[in-house]
Amino acid sequence: MAPPDALTRVLTVANGKGGVGKSTTACNLAGLAALAGWRVLLIDFDPQGNDGHILGYRWAGQSDDGRHLVNAIINASPIEPPLKAVRNNLDVVPGGEALDELEDLLAGRLKRGQVIHRLFAEALAPISDDYDLIVIDTPPTRPLLLRLALAATRWIVVPTRPGRTSIEGLRALAGEMSAVRDINPNLELLGVVLYDVETTATVIRRNAREDIETVLGGAAQPFTHVVRHALAPVCESEEKGLLIHEIAERVDNAEPYWKALQDGRKPDRVPGSAPALAEDFVLLTQEILTSIDAREQELETAR
Numbered sequence: 001m002a003p004p005d006a007l008t009r010v011l012t013v014a015n016g017k018g019g020v021g022k023s024t025t026a027c028n029l030a031g032l033a034a035l036a037g038w039r040v041l042l043i044d045f046d047p048q049g050n051d052g053h054i055l056g057y058r059w060a061g062q063s064d065d066g067r068h069l070v071n072a073i074i075n076a077s078p079i080e081p082p083l084k085a086v087r088n089n090l091d092v093v094p095g096g097e098a099l100d101e102l103e104d105l106l107a108g109r110l111k112r113g114q115v116i117h118r119l120f121a122e123a124l125a126p127i128s129d130d131y132d133l134i135v136i137d138t139p140p141t142r143p144l145l146l147r148l149a150l151a152a153t154r155w156i157v158v159p160t161r162p163g164r165t166s167i168e169g170l171r172a173l174a175g176e177m178s179a180v181r182d183i184n185p186n187l188e189l190l191g192v193v194l195y196d197v198e199t200t201a202t203v204i205r206r207n208a209r210e211d212i213e214t215v216l217g218g219a220a221q222p223f224t225h226v227v228r229h230a231l232a233p234v235c236e237s238e239e240k241g242l243l244i245h246e247i248a249e250r251v252d253n254a255e256p257y258w259k260a261l262q263d264g265r266k267p268d269r270v271p272g273s274a275p276a277l278a279e280d281f282v283l284l285t286q287e288i289l290t291s292i293d294a295r296e297q298e299l300e301t302a303r
């Protein structure tokens with residue numbers, strides 16, 4: 001099996017707090033990077049399996065609810081992504097309820113003194129060269145699953161909502177990161193995404209930036225680009241199994257309202273804020289991909 005050192009392009013989206021935009025960010029980042037021509041693998045490490053709703057494969061009955069991921073980890077066998085070409089250039093390893101069983105199983109092994117933390121890294125390493133970017137979405141409250149993911153991670157991206165309680169979630173994550181550094185010294189915080197912000201709220205943004213710097217020290221700057229508050233397109237995305245830019249494209253191609261009136265049916269509901277939100281994700285994705293390139297070059301030069 002290839003050594004976990006092969007895992008140079010693994011990016012994990014994490015925050016110890018729930019509902020802060022991890023899955024929306026992970027899926028849209030993966031989908032947009034794939035659209036830009038990167039070969040991308042998305043791994044859903046969450047028993048909720050929400051990525052399957054956002055990308056649509058769960059609605060289409062194609063999810064294995066995390067079974068392949070769990071089997072690869074417990075049998076120490078290479079991961080073979082069960083879903084190929086969910087979009088152009090985008091393969092997926094689905095998550096789901098099987099991961100609940102994994103957490104229990106790992107806890108049992110840990111109690112018996114077995115070493116478990118690199119199991120996922122070892123299962124992922126053999127296929128990592130097939131991809132330019134591997135994006136991992138993580139659950140909010142499963143410490144062992146998070147630890148397995150972080151042990152295989154090069155870059156962490158942390159979405160957080162403005163406000164003290166959300167930002168406090170970063171403290172817990174920072175603790176988890178330092179615990180994992182012993183097993184994985186390559187782990188690095190790439191940046192924090194200010195998520196679900198009112199676009200006009202400059203003061204809130206400034207305060208949030210200051211709070212993040214207080215909690216994480218100089219460890220990472222928040223990304224310049226933020227993700228705005230726009231609930232309607234996010235709900236539409238989860239209901240229809242479409243990424244935000246895919247919903248935005250439907251706004252451009254939306255049929256005129258009179259057409260529905262003429263046909264005697266309800267007009268298509270297309271959230272008007274989708275294009276603006278899509279633009280946020282495009283700018284954020286560009287910034288994240290550019291940051292990875294820049295850090296890789298810095299490290300190369302320092303060698």
Ligand SMILES: Nc1ncnc2c1ncn2[C@@H]1O[C@H](COP(=O)(O)OP(=O)(O)OP(=O)(O)O)[C@@H](O)[C@H]1O
Binds near residue numbers: 138
């Ligand atoms: N940009 C946004 N504006 C407004 N609401 C949003 C936005 N993005 C997400 N939400 C809301 O927050 C919910 C959680 O988003 P998401 O699933 O991405 O978070 P998460 O961190 O993955 O949650 P969990 O911890 O449960 O996995 C969404 O279902 C939606 O209701």
Ligand SMILES: [Mg+2]
Binds near residue numbers: 022023024046050138
């Ligand atoms: Mg999630």
